[in-house]
Amino acid sequence: MRRRRLLAAIAIAPALATAGCTDDSGEDILEPRARVVESELVREHEGTDEESVVVKGVIERTDDREIAYLEVRVRFYDAEGEQLDSTIEQVSDVTEGDRWEFTVAFPDTGERAALVVDHDAEIVRNP
Numbered sequence: 001m002r003r004r005r006l007l008a009a010i011a012i013a014p015a016l017a018t019a020g021c022t023d024d025s026g027e028d029i030l031e032p033r034a035r036v037v038e039s040e041l042v043r044e045h046e047g048t049d050e051e052s053v054v055v056k057g058v059i060e061r062t063d064d065r066e067i068a069y070l071e072v073r074v075r076f077y078d079a080e081g082e083q084l085d086s087t088i089e090q091v092s093d094v095t096e097g098d099r100w101e102f103t104v105a106f107p108d109t110g111e112r113a114a115l116v117v118d119h120d121a122e123i124v125r126n127p
Contacts, residue, residue: 032123033067034059037099039074039121046114053106053116059091059123061098070094071125074104077118084115088124 039057044050055074061067070091076084089104104121106113 033063033065034061034070034094034100034123036072036121036123039119041116041119043113049110051111051113052109053113055104055106055119055121057102057121059094059100059102067094069125070100070123072102072104072121073124074119074121076106076116077120078115079117081118084112 037058037060039055042054042056044052044054053076055076057072059070059072071088072091073086073088075086078084085107087104087107089102091100091102094100106116
C-alpha cells in the first residue's frame with residue numbers, strides 16, 4: 001500500500017511543481033506557442049493483415065516566441081468513442097518557419113488498426 005502512495009505522489013509531483021509557474025516576464029510558461037490546425041486519418045493496405053493507420057497534420061505557431069522543440073500527442077478511437085491508444089511523437093525541425101507537418105502512426109497493424117475510426121491531436125510539449 002505504501003508503494004502505491006509513493007508512486008502516486010511521484011506521478012503528480014511534476015504537475016504540482018509547474019502549476020501556476022511563470023517565466024521572468026510574468027507570462028504563464030504553460031501557455032502553448034503552437035497548435036494543431038489540421039489533422040486527418042490516413043489508412044493504408046485496408047482489409048489486410050498489414051492495414052495501418054497514421055495521422056498526418058499541420059502545426060502552426062501561435063505567437064512570436066522561439067520554438068526549439070515540439071511534441072504532438074494523437075489519441076486513436078474506435079467506433080464507440082473508446083480510446084484504443086495514445087502516441088506521442090517529436091516534431092522535427094521546428095526552428096524555421098511558422099507551420100510544420102507531422103505524422104503519427106497507430107502502433108498496431110491489421111485487425112486492431114482496422115478498429116480506428118477517429119482521432120484527436122494536440123501539442124503536449126513546447127518549451
